[in-house]
Amino acid sequence: MSAVQEALPAARNSRDATVRRFALTDSIFHATTRAAAILVLVLLGGVAISLFAGSWQALSTFGFSFLTTQSWNPVTEKFGALAPIYGTIITSAIAILIAVPLGIGIAIFLTELCPRPLRRPIGMAVELLAGIPSIIYGIWGLFVLAPFLQTTIQPFIISVFHGIPGLNGLFAGPPYGIGLLTSAMILAIMILPFITSITKDVFDTVPSVLKESAYGIGCTTWEVTRRVVIPYTRIGIMGGVMLALGRALGETMAVTFVIGNAHRISTSLFAPATTISATIANEFTEAVGDLYTSSLVALGLILFVITFLILAIARYMLMRIDARTGA
């Protein structure tokens, strides 16, 4: 036999072995990546389960009244989540009221008015606001914004609304500087970049033909924006607003600095209050006793459920606009 004939089966064998080895490594790699993807699901499930387990004691002790009572007394171990829930919702709602018109305005400016060379730098500057850690907003709010509000804006507003029934309750009490309104303003600055960048992105999905035909029949820039661009992108804008709302509800550090951490519900927007996340951040490491800790985890569970729902709705809306542009 010649050497070539002897080598052939060997070569075939080694080729088979190589192919098998390739297939094996490939399936290992496939399985590894799949496991990593599943881990992401496990993480969220783990968060839900651990929060539920941690808050079980509080929930079983207080039952439904945990959601509806206002007292928060570590000494008598009576805990109710109403005050933090109220603070969370009020601060986030005011923040949305401030940030949505501003954010949409900036998006209109960036897409319709801004000179082209400035577009990218200004867009980037607004997005940099999103990159600043929340603790920076907190320290700025406490040492710069709050004293400013306390000495100038708040006394002025209090004196203006003093004699108006109904409204004077909203702006009553001594001007502390810190409180619901200050927190809401800080939150508004923090969520502004999210609203702006998502609104800008969905504005860019409007086909130019639509806008050009509106301009063609003589519409002004505002009319094009109001009647064509915003109706076309309504779902996307709402998705962005919901996303920002999710952020605002869960924002912790910045609010912790300026909310005042007072467990009570007050009609005045200038009064110190508390939010779910600020309560957890302030009290968790100092909580003595299982029931206290468990009540704080239960607050976390409430926050988790609220933000999960809001963010899920937001993502669903944004997915719908993605699907439309993809089609």
Place this chain on the structure above:
Amino acid sequence: MSTAASLHQRRKRKNGVMMTLCVAAAGIGLAWLALILGALLYKGLSGVNLAVFTEMTPPPGDAGGLLNAIYGSIVMTIIGIIVGTPIGVLAGTYMAEYGRFSKLTTVVRFINDILLSAPSIIIGLFVYELMVRPMGHFSAIAGAVALAILVIPVVVRTTEDMLNLVPNALREAGTAIGAPRWVVIRSVAYRAAMSGIVTGILLAIARISGETAPLLFTALNNQFWSSNLNAPMASLPVTIFQFALSPYEEWQQLAWTGALIITLTVLALSIFARSLTGRREDK
């Protein structure tokens, strides 16, 4: 004629008003950024000196630095990135390569986007229940795990997006010369998407280096130098939180200086990351 002209005038005036408001909105946004950066520079710069980087955090009323806090932040950030990045990249790889059209990918993408915006204090509570409570004490490793959980969704998202941008022709060329799929992914797709994936990792570093809430009850804080991963460790954000809310002037000054250090680091990282992808888009 007069009604048509006045209508025209009114529409033009309305347009003018609304557009002015939009310009004003942009002005307010930029002014706010300038105000925050200005205050940080003004209050922070005056406290920058060598002691900040060479001395430990002081007891109340004393001078000192932030060395242990800076060290702790760097250590926990690095561990968080080392743990979180591989998981994120692998999950992103599955979603863009093996399972691009699978149902699992749709679900994971949805859940990942929610994790991306989930309140970080919730992650802190989760890691507390997961690690701190069973171990019986706060530890740097728990803090690092909390940060890793924040890294994962950022990296998953960018990895998937960037791999989806890689042209299929490149993959097909790799497959055509007989390379198995994992070789194609490793030597073709990863290489083509490298700058994008690195951007994602940089953005993740920028995100976690300023995170406070998840560290509050995982790594806690430490007044002294500690390199023990199994013990509480100081970090820059938690130190700033503690010092800023204290009544002592030296501590408040250190808080401002620390805040300046974090902000400059984060801004530099995100500008650098954006310039990486910016070059890609221009090409």
